Amino acid sequence: MLVKKIQEINKNRVKILLENDFSFVLYKGEVRLYRIKEGESLDEKAYDEIMSVILPKRAKLRAMNLLKVRPYTVKGLRDKLSDGGYPELIVNVAIDYVSSYHYLDDYQYACDFINTYKDRKNKKKLIFDLTQKGVSKDIINEAIENEWSIDGDDLEEEQIIKFIKKSGVDINSVTYEEKMKLLGKLARKGFSSSKIKKIIGDLESFD
Secondary structure, three states: OEEEEEEEOOOOEEEEEEOOOOEEEEEHHHHHHOOOOOOOEOOHHHHHHHHHHHHHHHHHHHHHHHHHHOOOOHHHHHHHHHHOOOOHHHHHHHHHHHHHOOOOOHHHHHHHHHHHHOOOOOHHHHHHHHHHOOOOHHHHHHHHHHHOHHHHHHHHHHHHHHHHHHHOOOOOOOOHHHHHHHHHHHHHOOOOHHHHHHHHOOOHHHO
16 A cells, blocks of 8 residues: 655654545654655555554544543544544444443433533423434434423423523513514524413414
8 A cells, every 4th residue: 555645743643644545643653663654555564453453442542531531422422533533444443342331322421411401401402402412313302201301391491481580571561572572582592382381471473
């Protein structure tokens, strides 16, 4: 395999780009150890050792260290490792490794996320945030069903009341237009229409 380019990342690491546009990151000492030079062929034995020993070990350790700092979704950890220059097949090895020890679990992540933020975010916002983090729809729905429950519905009503108080609106004295404007703001925040109506009052034109 021809080494097309050796690109410096920082004083310690470089990116190796091969002829098939496949790339990976090594320390400069490893480049010297394996005698990797731009414009020359990479020794097959050296390549095999890099891909089967050096990078998998490093990616597993990197994944473990990342998870020690904070939880990640599968997608979040995958993106983080990819950003670090690890090839997809090495990323997969690291993901499988930490998943086998249950250090990486999207369902548990979703449950923890819901319990952490359900007093500040409504159900729609929680679902949106988890979707953005790469959690699958099925896992989100299961976590919402198990963790949101009646307590979550009560919390959403409390959030609506807090929003109304913060806005300085007196529901008992507002005009119809002002009430409709408030309804619109709450709907855009993601609160369910049934909860809004329960707190503010049922308006036919809100449907």
